[in-house]
Amino acid sequence: MTENTPWNPVVLFSKPEAERAGTPLLVLFHGYLANEEDLMGLAEYLPGEFTIASVRAPMALGPGYTWFPLMNEPDFSVDRVVSAVQDVSDWLDSIRDQHTSVSLLGFSMGMAVASTLLRHRPEEFAAVVGLSGFVVPAEGNAFFHDEELAELKVPFFWGRDQADPVIDEPRVEYTHGWLNGYTKLTKVLYAGMGHSISMQELGHVKEFLTHTVLGRR
Structure with missing residues (x-):
């Protein structure tokens, strides 16, 4: 969007507007073609x-x-x-003040969105969940504050599933190295899940969010 036309995303909320104030916010980012x-x-x-707020790309x-375009497409760029x-990030600025904290969850390409938001403003997020996804190389772009x-x-x-047929090995290796270096990582592998989300994984995500976000409110 241009400076004069702020982005107004289509967002689904789990609670009516009158019940959101004073709650922790969890923002969901879907994958490619969803x-x-x-x-x-x-x-x-x-x-x-x-x-919970689920945002349309x-x-x-x-x-x-x-x-954004797929990383193997010619029109992909970090920009x-x-x-x-x-x-x-601008949209989040318009709603974050009514919440006690903001956490992020992204599936597949949505994990790249969630992790990039974290890298832009690390101090503003309580926790991040990435499911069957990846992070993008910063390529020196000043938007990313990885050292902070x-x-x-x-x-x-x-x-993720180690046999995920969608996220290729170079992206998995880069993601693993980056997460180990810059976050407090909890990594769990799920055999037979493919490029999806399992009930066992959701149980672990619930435990993670309860411990890391709700446990310190």
């Missing part, structure tokens, strides 16, 4: 104390939406990632 409804089914398996594509995430994040060591849950 939409804001894709992850809202997770809400019933996550701690009820959270207000800005770019319509095929049957759904995308945050495209930054542009999308800056819009999300390294000092804070924000809790980060990363769940």
Whole structure:
């Protein structure tokens, strides 16, 4: 979006507006070609104390939406990632003050969005959950404040199947190294899950959010 036209995303909330103030916020970011409804089914398996907000990506594509071009496409760039995430960050600024904390959860490409938000403003997020996804190389872009994040060591849950057919090995290796270096990482592997989310994983995510966010309110 341009400076004069702020992004107004399509967002689904788990609580009516009158019940959101004073609650911790958990923002969900869907994957490639999905939409804001894709992850809202997770809400019933996550701690009820959270207000959950599921955000639609800005770019319509095929049957759904995308945050930015795929990394193997010629029009991918870190600048495209930054542009999308800056819009999300600006939107979050408009609602964050009514919540006790803000945490992030991203699936697949949505994990790249969540982790990039964390890297932009590390001090503003209580915890991040990444499911079957990846992080993007910063390539020296000033949007990323990784050294600041390294000092804070924000809790980060990363769940995946070692045989995930979608996220390739170079991205997995980069993601693993980056998460180990810059976050307080909880990594769990789920055999037979593929590129999806399992009930066992959701149980672990609920425990993680309860311990890292609700336990310190």
